[in-house]
Amino acid sequence: MQIAMVGTGYVGLVSGACLADFGHHITCVDKDAGKIQRLNRGEIPIYEPGLHDLVRTNVKHGRLTFSADLTATVAAAEAVFIAVGTPSRRGDGHADLSYVYDAAREVAAALQGFTVVIIKSTVPVGTGDEVERILRETAPSKDAAVVSNPEFLREGAAVYDFKHPDRIVVGANDERAREVAAEIYRPLSLNRAPILYTSRRNAELIKYAANAFLATKITFINEIADLCEKVGGDVQEIARGIGLDNRIGGKFLHAGPGFGGSCFPKDVRALIKTAQDHEVPLRILESVASVNENRKRAMARKVAAMFTDGLRGKTIAVLGLSFKPNTDDMREAPSIALITALQDMGARVRAFDPASIEQAKSILNDVTYGENAYACAEGADALVITTEWEQFRALDLQRLQKIMKRPIIVDLRNIYPFDEVSRAGFDYACVGRPPSPRARTGADRRRK
Numbered sequence: 001m002q003i004a005m006v007g008t009g010y011v012g013l014v015s016g017a018c019l020a021d022f023g024h025h026i027t028c029v030d031k032d033a034g035k036i037q038r039l040n041r042g043e044i045p046i047y048e049p050g051l052h053d054l055v056r057t058n059v060k061h062g063r064l065t066f067s068a069d070l071t072a073t074v075a076a077a078e079a080v081f082i083a084v085g086t087p088s089r090r091g092d093g094h095a096d097l098s099y100v101y102d103a104a105r106e107v108a109a110a111l112q113g114f115t116v117v118i119i120k121s122t123v124p125v126g127t128g129d130e131v132e133r134i135l136r137e138t139a140p141s142k143d144a145a146v147v148s149n150p151e152f153l154r155e156g157a158a159v160y161d162f163k164h165p166d167r168i169v170v171g172a173n174d175e176r177a178r179e180v181a182a183e184i185y186r187p188l189s190l191n192r193a194p195i196l197y198t199s200r201r202n203a204e205l206i207k208y209a210a211n212a213f214l215a216t217k218i219t220f221i222n223e224i225a226d227l228c229e230k231v232g233g234d235v236q237e238i239a240r241g242i243g244l245d246n247r248i249g250g251k252f253l254h255a256g257p258g259f260g261g262s263c264f265p266k267d268v269r270a271l272i273k274t275a276q277d278h279e280v281p282l283r284i285l286e287s288v289a290s291v292n293e294n295r296k297r298a299m300a301r302k303v304a305a306m307f308t309d310g311l312r313g314k315t316i317a318v319l320g321l322s323f324k325p326n327t328d329d330m331r332e333a334p335s336i337a338l339i340t341a342l343q344d345m346g347a348r349v350r351a352f353d354p355a356s357i358e359q360a361k362s363i364l365n366d367v368t369y370g371e372n373a374y375a376c377a378e379g380a381d382a383l384v385i386t387t388e389w390e391q392f393r394a395l396d397l398q399r400l401q402k403i404m405k406r407p408i409i410v411d412l413r414n415i416y417p418f419d420e421v422s423r424a425g426f427d428y429a430c431v432g433r434p435p436s437p438r439a440r441t442g443a444d445r446r447r448k
């Protein structure tokens, strides 16, 4: 099938490349002409494992092309995906739908023949109705149907997730549109990925409810971690103990510095706003948002607590800037609030991330960057692990001991066993885990 992908970002590019790999003919369009030029030169503008090879193979076989010409691309397509951004609207937290509506107007003007317009962007309930209205208003004589097909891929595992989804949600009120969606995803249904056909409004709500639930799960375990710290519990044991219950499940129960990223924070805010507009306040979710917001700066206080004389003048090495491993995405990463709070307390911050330093440079001020974890840690008063990249899981602790000014590690991802870091002579703090008696003795000795 000839398909247009409008918006070639994290979702559009991965979806386009994967659909091309299924055998469809995809043209990815973007209004960022520089991005299209880079893609046409064979460069991949984002860091996403497996994406480079997938794009190269499908471009080579002529199934995947990139274009800045939306009109020609849409005119030739039987289905048009809209995968543009829906960030938080400045000031009020509603989803900013201006990119979706602009794209819908441009698509409407370019339609030729019956076309299915598939909204893959995460959009509040009712947006499909508005897109349908825009299509009718802009191009009254054109024949189009609007489908909601939210995306559930995770950055860092996006290609795998797109090809092995837990489910595909198709919200369509039109039988012809359903048939087109079924044909697009037929290769996945052969792999037994369940396709849930539902109404457009239900599909829009499913996406927000899913993200809100996962954000709630993370926030829940983070609060349990705080309680563990006070009462001598170990949150990892608690997470395992509850996660083995099939009704709960073990995923999204890792305590840490709070959720961030391009989706959870903005989607939680947008759902809260939608619900308020309909006079159905979502109290649980409102708490999730505020607990999570406070948590990020609280992590800086955790670092400060390692010193008896505060952070002023101290050099803090931060390992990991992206909101999670295997991505360069810095949108709403917990590292941003953490670093700002450390700087507010008077610390100098040095940082390293395997993929997102370029992004970080346009977001963070007064941060110096190391070439690797050790260059970052050299001479530092403390090392803070913010993102659990694989390469931070087995740091040479003896080497760190020698090059750091003080042996302090604050592990916000709980990737080190207490005993191991303590044996290497570090004063160690983490999230929701008590020091073993041996480790506590070591840390106390050093503080004195």
Ligand SMILES: NC(=O)c1ccc[n+]([C@@H]2O[C@H](COP(=O)([O-])OP(=O)(O)OC[C@H]3O[C@@H](n4cnc5c(N)ncnc54)[C@H](O)[C@@H]3O)[C@@H](O)[C@H]2O)c1
Binding pocket: 006, 007, 008, 009, 010, 011, 012, 029, 030, 031, 032, 035, 070, 083, 084, 085, 086, 099, 102, 103, 106, 120, 121, 122, 123, 151, 152, 153, 154, 155, 262, 263
């Ligand atoms: N990133 C994720 O992990 C993820 C996962 C699931 C769902 N989503 C949702 O998917 C949507 C896209 O997210 P993303 O992370 O890919 O965003 P992104 O910012 O990486 O990409 C959006 C792209 O759309 C382009 N664009 C905007 N308006 C356009 C127009 N009129 N014509 C052509 N191109 C246009 C932008 O230039 C940009 O390249 C959002 O609604 C997001 O919530 C994202």
